[in-house]
Amino acid sequence: MNDQGKLIVITGPSGVGKGTIVKFLLTNNPQIFVSISATTRSPRHGEVDGVNYYFLSRQKFQQMIEDGELLEWAEYAGNYYGTPKKPVIEGIQPGKTILLEIEVLGARQIQKNFPSATRILILPPSFDELETRLRGRGNDNQEAIVKRLAKAKEEIDVKDEFDYQIVNDHLQKAVNQVETIIFS
Ligand code: 5GP
Secondary structure, three states, X not given: OOOOOEEEEEEOOOOOOHHHHHHHHHHHOOXXXXXXXXXXXXXXXXXXXXXXXXXXXXXXXXXXXXXXXEEEEEEEOOEEEEEEHHHHXXXXXXXXXXXXXXXXXXXXXXXXXXXXXXXXXXEOXXXXXXXXXXXXXXXXXXXXXXXXXXXXHHHHHOXXXXXXXXXXXXXXXXXXXXXXXXXX
16 A cells, blocks of 8 residues: 555544544644545534535445445444545545544554554543533433443553553643644
8 A cells, every 4th residue: 555645543532522633633734634434323413414424324334344445444332433445545645644533443443454554542631521521512312421431441441552642631732742743
């Protein structure tokens, strides 16, 4: 695989703030591109197909898996999520920096499928803080929150596998740390 550009993977538990970190990175650095994931989850209020995600049926998603069209994929809290391979490869070849914002199982697959990627794990200051953030953002019902917290425990347990670990106790500091890693 030709890898003239850079593949940067930002991962970590749901609610840890990786989406916000990525938003800041993209605003500060227009030369960085984010990959749009495919998912079988229903759109949340305000989410747009082809902008936030490609919202797919389970059948279409399974077809993409079978056709080898995903760089990585995972089932997360009852839905499938995955990174379409083609746009990433087509961006990396001419030298772009492409960012993936994905959960931890998928990030672990990237180590096998794209070993030159830089994988950054974002951690919460504490588990209690993560629970407060998940409840506070009001996106999920009780059942989904319980699933996300159980998943977060598993994700934090494998933290040593990652190239870098950043504790998101202060947003701007975390953004600066990620920028330093990307541009080093
Ligand atoms: P949400 O439903 O909150 O948008 O996302 C749930 C989790 O799925 C988040 O941790 C998010 O980073 C992750 N995710 C989003 N896109 C992908 C993807 O393409 N692959 C994987 N493995 N995880 C993803």
